Amino acid sequence: MELFADYTLRMVALGSATLGLVSGALGSFAVLRGQSLLGDAISHAALPGIALAFLLTGSKVPLVLMLGAALAGWLATLAVMGVTQATRVPYDSALGIALSVFFGVGLVLLTFIQKQPNANQAGLETFLFGQAAALVHQDVLTMAGLGALALLGLAVAWKEFKLLAFDAAFGASLGLPMRRLDVLLTSLLVLAIVIGLQTVGVVLMSAMLVAPAAAARQWTDRLGRMVLLAMFFGATAGMSGAFLSSRVERLPTGPTIVLCVSAIVLVSLLLAPNRGLLWRGVRAWRNGRRLRGEAVLLNLYALAVHHDRRDHPHERGVLDAMSPEGPTGPALRKLAARGLVRQVDATRWALTPQGWHRAAQLARERSIAAGPATDGEAAP
Amino acid sequence: MTPVQLEIQLVAVLVAVACALPGTFLVLRRMAMLSDAISHAILPGIVVGFFLTHDLGSPLLIALAALTGVLTVSLVELLHRTRLVREDAAIGLVFPMLFSLGVILIARYAGDVHLDTDAVLLGELAFVPFDRLLAGGLDLGPRAAWVMGGIVLLNTLFITVFYKELKLAAFDAGLAAALGFAPAVLHYALMGLVSVTAVAAFDAVGSILVVALMIGPPATARLLTDRLPWMIGGGVVLGAMSAVGGYGLAHLLDASIAGSMATMVGVLFGLAVLFAPGRGVVAAARRRAAQRWTFAQQMLAVHLLHHEGTPEEADESAVDHLHAHLRWPPGFARQVVHRAEQQGLVIRLGDRLRLTEAGRALARHSVRA
Amino acid sequence: MAIVGPNGAGKTTFIKALLDLVPRAAGQVRIFGAPYAERRHLVAYVPQRGSVDWDFPTNVLDVVMMGLYGRLGWFRRPGRAERAQAMQALDQVGMTAFATRQISQLSGGQQQRVFLARALVQDAQIYLMDEPFQGVDATTERAIIELLRTLRAQGKTVLVVHHDLQTVPEYFDQVMLLNVYKIASGPVENVFTEDNLRLTYGGRVGFLRTRPKVEG
Numbered sequence: 001m002e003l004f005a006d007y008t009l010r011m012v013a014l015g016s017a018t019l020g021l022v023s024g025a026l027g028s029f030a031v032l033r034g035q036s037l038l039g040d041a042i043s044h045a046a047l048p049g050i051a052l053a054f055l056l057t058g059s060k061v062p063l064v065l066m067l068g069a070a071l072a073g074w075l076a077t078l079a080v081m082g083v084t085q086a087t088r089v090p091y092d093s094a095l096g097i098a099l100s101v102f103f104g105v106g107l108v109l110l111t112f113i114q115k116q117p118n119a120n121q122a123g124l125e126t127f128l129f130g131q132a133a134a135l136v137h138q139d140v141l142t143m144a145g146l147g148a149l150a151l152l153g154l155a156v157a158w159k160e161f162k163l164l165a166f167d168a169a170f171g172a173s174l175g176l177p178m179r180r181l182d183v184l185l186t187s188l189l190v191l192a193i194v195i196g197l198q199t200v201g202v203v204l205m206s207a208m209l210v211a212p213a214a215a216a217r218q219w220t221d222r223l224g225r226m227v228l229l230a231m232f233f234g235a236t237a238g239m240s241g242a243f244l245s246s247r248v249e250r251l252p253t254g255p256t257i258v259l260c261v262s263a264i265v266l267v268s269l270l271l272a273p274n275r276g277l278l279w280r281g282v283r284a285w286r287n288g289r290r291l292r293g294e295a296v297l298l299n300l301y302a303l304a305v306h307h308d309r310r311d312h313p314h315e316r317g318v319l320d321a322m323s324p325e326g327p328t329g330p331a332l333r334k335l336a337a338r339g340l341v342r343q344v345d346a347t348r349w350a351l352t353p354q355g356w357h358r359a360a361q362l363a364r365e366r367s368i369a370a371g372p373a374t375d376g377e378a379a380p
Numbered sequence: 381m382t383p384v385q386l387e388i389q390l391v392a393v394l395v396a397v398a399c400a401l402p403g404t405f406l407v408l409r410r411m412a413m414l415s416d417a418i419s420h421a422i423l424p425g426i427v428v429g430f431f432l433t434h435d436l437g438s439p440l441l442i443a444l445a446a447l448t449g450v451l452t453v454s455l456v457e458l459l460h461r462t463r464l465v466r467e468d469a470a471i472g473l474v475f476p477m478l479f480s481l482g483v484i485l486i487a488r489y490a491g492d493v494h495l496d497t498d499a500v501l502l503g504e505l506a507f508v509p510f511d512r513l514l515a516g517g518l519d520l521g522p523r524a525a526w527v528m529g530g531i532v533l534l535n536t537l538f539i540t541v542f543y544k545e546l547k548l549a550a551f552d553a554g555l556a557a558a559l560g561f562a563p564a565v566l567h568y569a570l571m572g573l574v575s576v577t578a579v580a581a582f583d584a585v586g587s588i589l590v591v592a593l594m595i596g597p598p599a600t601a602r603l604l605t606d607r608l609p610w611m612i613g614g615g616v617v618l619g620a621m622s623a624v625g626g627y628g629l630a631h632l633l634d635a636s637i638a639g640s641m642a643t644m645v646g647v648l649f650g651l652a653v654l655f656a657p658g659r660g661v662v663a664a665a666r667r668r669a670a671q672r673w674t675f676a677q678q679m680l681a682v683h684l685l686h687h688e689g690t691p692e693e694a695d696e697s698a699v700d701h702l703h704a705h706l707r708w709p710p711g712f713a714r715q716v717v718h719r720a721e722q723q724g725l726v727i728r729l730g731d732r733l734r735l736t737e738a739g740r741a742l743a744r745h746s747v748r749a
Numbered sequence: 750m751a752i753v754g755p756n757g758a759g760k761t762t763f764i765k766a767l768l769d770l771v772p773r774a775a776g777q778v779r780i781f782g783a784p785y786a787e788r789r790h791l792v793a794y795v796p797q798r799g800s801v802d803w804d805f806p807t808n809v810l811d812v813v814m815m816g817l818y819g820r821l822g823w824f825r826r827p828g829r830a831e832r833a834q835a836m837q838a839l840d841q842v843g844m845t846a847f848a849t850r851q852i853s854q855l856s857g858g859q860q861q862r863v864f865l866a867r868a869l870v871q872d873a874q875i876y877l878m879d880e881p882f883q884g885v886d887a888t889t890e891r892a893i894i895e896l897l898r899t900l901r902a903q904g905k906t907v908l909v910v911h912h913d914l915q916t917v918p919e920y921f922d923q924v925m926l927l928n929v930y931k932i933a934s935g936p937v938e939n940v941f942t943e944d945n946l947r948l949t950y951g952g953r954v955g956f957l958r959t960r961p962k963v964e965g
Binding site: 258 | 592638645664
């Protein structure tokens with residue numbers, strides 16, 4: 001019994017990891033190309049393909065069902081591309097229609113199959129939500145084979161795909177066959193989706209494309225690293241989801257994997273260096289503090305200039321009134337600690353000689369910055 | 381047709397109408413995929429509501445689930461506002477997470493409640509007539525009909541009252557804000573409406589068909605008309621047609637009603653894409669072909685005008701040399717000349733062409749315009 | 750040569766049609782007597798800055814090297830030689846200091862100069878530039894003009910979609926006026942007349958009367 005459980009866990013973990021690797025890589029391109037929801041449409045659209053493949057062949061061999069799914073998903077993508085190019089139906093509407101109509105056709109076929117007297121159809125519904133626990137050796141092998149194919153395709157035309165994602169029109173002007181590359185990359189995306197259907201199901205598959213990529217994007221500014229990181233995140237989420245659901249009773253694998261990957265996204269959004277919200281907050285706070293200090297220093301400087309005396313002491317009340325951010329006490333104390341100002345008596349403050357120099361320097365910088373724009377410095 | 385069949389179709393039509401109304405504005409504002417997100421993400425709201433009320437039709441459950449829908453939209457917006465992810469990615473992140481939460485809740489407590497994820501996703505219209513609204517022992521018909529009727533009324537009321545605000549917001553959100561129409565409030569009101577409609581409808585048709593009915597008929601209507609009132613009306617009628625036609629199809633194939641309705645939505649949309657007057661694929665192809673001829677005739681006229689009265693006129697206006705001068709394939713050149721003759725733009729003098737007054741006017745106009 | 754015309758006149762579409770990026774209703778593009786498809790490598794394209802996602806995870810050097818992808822061929826990755834070429838192009842637009850900068854951290858003018866460098870590495874004979882002066886700072890504008898002059902001195906042809914009428918006589922030798930149809934084209938001094946401009950823009954060229962001739 002123990003051995004059997006281990007075998008199941010091994011299969012589920014391997015399958016989920018494969019799925020995570022492949023969907024992380026292809027998902028990165030989908031997210032960067034603004035096709036985050038295309039994955040959702042493709043995975044829903046795969047349903048009629050699965051049903052039809054079964055209906056035509058009567059086989060439940062994973063490769064057959066996956067090929068059917070891929071064909072249907074691919075057809076849906078072509079339909080979306082065709083409709084948006086030929087008519088003025090917006091992209092999002094075309095996606096929504098393809099998603100729901102293909103799914104509807106799939107439902108019709110599924111119920112049709114169920115009514116067949118001799119059909120051994122049990123298991124087809126698992127494609128809705130996936131059933132990772134039912135993964136067997138053959139499934140995992142098929143997934144790994146197709147996954148390797150998808151990753152190989154990505155590696156072979158790596159720089160062309162990068163150009164396609166960044167600036168397709170320029171690529172076309174170089175003479176690269178951008179339309180064919182587009183179809184090829186989309187086909188690889190379909191492949192990645194098909195691999196995941198058995199594990200996480202059509203409804204949740206899109207999360208496996210979007211989430212690892214969105215998380216990875218926060219940590220790096222290079223495409224290559226982003227793709228590798230997304231693969232790592234995808235695989236981690238897949239394995240930890242599989243592990244969790246095997247340890248906790250009545251915890252379905254697909255949704256658990258999705259929650260794991262969502263957690264990775266959340267952490268990345270908050271903590272990733274540079275882009276992360278936490279860092280951004282800290283930076284904004286530091287900036288604000290620095291600017292407040294500088295403002296107080298400049299106010300003191302303006303007053304000193306006005307009174308023609310560098311160390312003329314001023315009431316704090318006056319400084320408070322000049323500062324739109326309210327009380328200047330904390331800022332003054334910080335400046336005092338840096339030796340830029342000194343407290344003359346209970347209520348009055350004055351610039352030190354260093355403070356005078358720093359303030360004069362700041363005033364010069366500000367007047368240059370406010371003058372006619374010279375070279376555009378880095379945008380914020 | 382039996383009363384049961386009539387009742388199913390009545391509910392189906394009501395669902396279609398209820399969905400088409402807010403769906404029109406989703407399509408116009410390019411937020412179609414939000415319907416997909418909302419209809420999935422309300423699942424945890426439904427589950428929690430069901431734990432509390434043990435009744436899928438309870439107003440509390442509908443309110444809770446609708447709130448989840450609005451929460452989904454706010455989360456998407458919050459994520460998008462950080463500028464760390466794009467809007468489509470934000471949608472793709474939020475709704476699977478909430479849906480997963482719902483599925484896990486159901487799985488964990490499935491023993492205690494009769495709530496099935498398949499049912500949420502797929503719905504089952506065939507069961508609708510069995511849940512009846514009884515008042516003092518009197519059978520008032522299927523309860524879903526009353527619920528959906530109420531939603532239709534609510535949606536109609538909302539769109540009637542806020543018609544010009546919705547129209548403006550769909551056309552130009554910036555202007556709407558400048559005029560003090562609070563587009564954010566309106567936006568969330570619309571999203572609330574979408575959520576309420578999705579919750580009320582999922583029980584009957586499932587969340588995927590909600591997407592089909594919200595997007596499909598309005599997008600189809602959009603292909604057929606340019607006027608907003610017609611688009612709303614068209615969406616409603618096309619939705620109802622999909623409902624009835626879908627029911628017929630389901631009956632014929634003995635298959636899922638919801639699936640058949642979605643299929644009908646797709647069929648109607650496909651027909652519109654191909655044959656819509658003016659902007660269908662066929663009309664566009666025809667227009668392009670016509671344009672090609674018009675353009676070629678203009679070119680011919682300009683060419684002839686350009687060389688009129690010049691020494692090389694004889695050579696340049698020779699029918700057999702046109703293809704060389706204009707770089708047209710000979711067959712194409714012959715056809716252009718033939719059409720230009722028919723329309724009285726040129727006349728043939730021996731093997732040479734001369735512009736008529738009309739042809740000269742066209743040439744001048746082409747150069748100028 | 751400047752391509753000038755009001756909004757919606759089809760300037761961008763004209764460039765894209767030249768490049769086979771949009772289908773042409775009629776006509777064909779010939780470059781030095783041969784069809785465009787055979788002479789594609791002689792043409793470099795600088796798209797509008799707004800046409801790409803500047804939050805794309807890549808850096809300046811990488812974008813410039815994209816200009817070499819066509820010549821590199823399939824399967825080959827850019828190597829040391831390509832990096833050197835890209836650095837040289839960056840030097841020409843004064844952007845070497847930014848080579849490893851993430852592209853989202855560039856100002857509008859810097860982005861434009863990156864695009865120009867990407868076209869420069871192609872070492873083409875004909876340059877098609879779509880609104881390179883749109884929303885750039887003074888430094889970039891000077892850099893672009895400098896570049897245009899260099900290219901002209903090397904005997905290359907540069908087609909620029911332009912929208913600032915006042916600078917046309919100063920920056921360009923030839924001009925093409927476009928408003929759906931070609932209104933006129935030729936040397937600036939012959940073509941850039943008030944009559945032709947009125948034909949192109951309707952009545953909206955009042956400022957030319959107040960500033961009849963820009964020096965140059």
